[in-house]
Amino acid sequence: MMDPIRLLFNSSNHLLVTSSDDGSYTLAQVEPEGRNWHVLSELQSAKGRQSILCALVSEECDVTGEWHTIDRLKDLTLSGDLRQVLQAIDEQLYRIPYLGMGENEYIYRFRTTKERNRSVYIDGQSEALYQSALCLAIKEARRTKEKSSGEPAVLDFGAVSYVIPSHFGFCLGVQNAIERAYETVAQHPNRRVFMLSELIHNPFVNEDLLARGLRYLQTDKGLPLRADGSIATSADDPTTLWNQLTEEDIVIIPAFGATNEDKARLIRRGLSIRENDATCMLVEKVWKAARRYAQEGYTVLIHGKSEHEETKATFSNSSSHGPALMLRNMEHARRLAEVIQAETSEKKALFEASFAGLYSKGFDPLKDLERIAVVNQTTLLRNETLTIIEYLRDVIACKYGESEVAEHLWSKGKGDTLCYATQVNQDALHKAVEQSIDAALVVGGKNSSNTYQLYRVCSERFGEAAHYIQSEDNLRSLDSVRHYIFPYNLTAAPATVEEDRPLFKQVVDKPRILLTGGASCPDGIIQQVIHRINSFFPSDQIRPVQEILAAFRSDT
Numbered sequence: 001m002m003d004p005i006r007l008l009f010n011s012s013n014h015l016l017v018t019s020s021d022d023g024s025y026t027l028a029q030v031e032p033e034g035r036n037w038h039v040l041s042e043l044q045s046a047k048g049r050q051s052i053l054c055a056l057v058s059e060e061c062d063v064t065g066e067w068h069t070i071d072r073l074k075d076l077t078l079s080g081d082l083r084q085v086l087q088a089i090d091e092q093l094y095r096i097p098y099l100g101m102g103e104n105e106y107i108y109r110f111r112t113t114k115e116r117n118r119s120v121y122i123d124g125q126s127e128a129l130y131q132s133a134l135c136l137a138i139k140e141a142r143r144t145k146e147k148s149s150g151e152p153a154v155l156d157f158g159a160v161s162y163v164i165p166s167h168f169g170f171c172l173g174v175q176n177a178i179e180r181a182y183e184t185v186a187q188h189p190n191r192r193v194f195m196l197s198e199l200i201h202n203p204f205v206n207e208d209l210l211a212r213g214l215r216y217l218q219t220d221k222g223l224p225l226r227a228d229g230s231i232a233t234s235a236d237d238p239t240t241l242w243n244q245l246t247e248e249d250i251v252i253i254p255a256f257g258a259t260n261e262d263k264a265r266l267i268r269r270g271l272s273i274r275e276n277d278a279t280c281m282l283v284e285k286v287w288k289a290a291r292r293y294a295q296e297g298y299t300v301l302i303h304g305k306s307e308h309e310e311t312k313a314t315f316s317n318s319s320s321h322g323p324a325l326m327l328r329n330m331e332h333a334r335r336l337a338e339v340i341q342a343e344t345s346e347k348k349a350l351f352e353a354s355f356a357g358l359y360s361k362g363f364d365p366l367k368d369l370e371r372i373a374v375v376n377q378t379t380l381l382r383n384e385t386l387t388i389i390e391y392l393r394d395v396i397a398c399k400y401g402e403s404e405v406a407e408h409l410w411s412k413g414k415g416d417t418l419c420y421a422t423q424v425n426q427d428a429l430h431k432a433v434e435q436s437i438d439a440a441l442v443v444g445g446k447n448s449s450n451t452y453q454l455y456r457v458c459s460e461r462f463g464e465a466a467h468y469i470q471s472e473d474n475l476r477s478l479d480s481v482r483h484y485i486f487p488y489n490l491t492a493a494p495a496t497v498e499e500d501r502p503l504f505k506q507v508v509d510k511p512r513i514l515l516t517g518g519a520s521c522p523d524g525i526i527q528q529v530i531h532r533i534n535s536f537f538p539s540d541q542i543r544p545v546q547e548i549l550a551a552f553r554s555d556t
């Protein structure tokens with residue numbers, strides 16, 4: 001093995017190079033002492049095999065040479081060595097900002113209550129969006145009322161009551177990402193601040209951030225945006241914001257995380273991404289689980305929607321450690337079972353028919369389905385993932401024998417990677433639906449997966465008396481609720497995406513309405529929904545909020 005090649009990157013992902021007398025650029029000579037070196041890649045040349053090591057240094061560190069972005073270097077005259085090295089590290093670029101991170105370290109840990117900085121995003125402009133005295137009272141009550149903290153709260157306004165699960169709305173990952181976005185915009189008034197894609201799946205939060213100057217680089221489906229907000233059809237379009245990014249710009253990675261490919265694009269442009277990465281630590285936990293499974297020789301199956309940002313990021317991350325495959329639902333699991341059970345000669349065709357575009361590069365269904373492990377998009381219904389794991393377990397037991405299951409299906413953990421914030425909202429809702437309820441309202445963004453899962457729980461219980469809405473604007477009267485039809489598991493877009501429905505199936509005296517919100521639903525919207533429904537009743541039959549709060553507090 002030849003001496004390693006050593007590369008220095010600074011925190012803005014610029015590479016240290018030196019210029020020669022002929023105007024070309026070459027690798028900088030770097031002293032090995034006093035730095036933390038990490039293996040980034042390997043170079044195979046006529047001279048032999050060489051490791052490529054990388055160390056991160058601060059911009060101010062005392063070195064000889066020039067710092068350049070990878071993209072800028074491509075426009076310069078480079079020595080043969082440097083060109084080869086750039087080629088060799090290209091697929092590993094996404095790792096550079098995170099080199100040296102320990103197994104127990106997280107990119108962005110949840111802030112503690114003390115560290116929270118709500119004042120940065122709650123001001124005169126956004127108060128109605130984020131603040132709710134009613135929601136605050138419910139959340140305080142669950143903290144102080146240990147024994148019955150899982151019970152729903154009942155707010156009795158007289159003519160109408162609301163049953164609100166003990167846990168609903170914003171999760172810690174979302175609060176972290178929101179704070180990060182507002183803080184960054186406030187701290188850098190003279191720089192362009194972008195979010196890779198929507199911060200969270202809530203149009204009101206996103207609109208408030210846009211009004212403060214934040215911009216999105218791409219849609220939630222990964223399509224590149226132009227400065228005027230239009231969608232470009234090609235990533236190569238020079239008018240896209242992606243292609244106009246400069247080193248002065250800031251790009252925040254949202255709670256869903258980002259694909260390795262997107263991270264590499266930002267790194268090539270010389271943007272510092274580590275300090276602006278707001279990936280939720282529970283999403284990162286899934287990535288760590290996937291890495292562990294891959295290291296132990298299991299193919300990672302990701303139960304999630306392939307078009308969702310988080311699933312795309314998890315798939316991209318998992319694929320860098322070993323074979324990975326996305327599974328949408330139970331139907332997909334059944335088709336995968338057919339592939340697992342098929343004769344060798346039929347496997348490839350069967351696999352391609354159902355999973356085209358859903359597997360990692362070089363995936364071989366003949367060998368990569370022999371040992372499997374399941375992770376999931378954090379916001380799905382836990383039971384559904386567990387059902388899929390159980391189902392695949394039976395398929396494997398049938399094929400290899402009961403005693404061989406652990407060898408072929410990861411069985412050491414509890415078997416899913418759902419986030420607990422999603423789980424507590426789901427569990428609290430399960431308790432609330434046991435109550436006597438006349439209608440249920442689930443509030444959240446149209447593309448919010450976890451909101452849809454909450455809606456499913458309600459619709460299974462209350463049928464057409466369960467409604468999926470984005471805000472109080474969807475409530476026109478007691479006879480007209482604009483219900484959103486979530487396109488889950490639909491092979492084609494639904495003919496209509498919204499429909500008008502009466503709030504209640506039949507006229508009821510003093511109705512009880514179950515009300516909850518997804519992980520991206522701000523408290524302020526829940527309170528606005530309550531105000532809107534109250535307005536449909538004679539005002540002299542509705543008790544004032546202060547009275548409700550006082551009664552609620554004395555009860556708890």
Ligand code: SF4
Nearest residue numbers: 171173280282378419
């Ligand atoms: S729903 Fe869970 S995984 Fe997603 S951002 Fe919130 S805490 Fe993180």
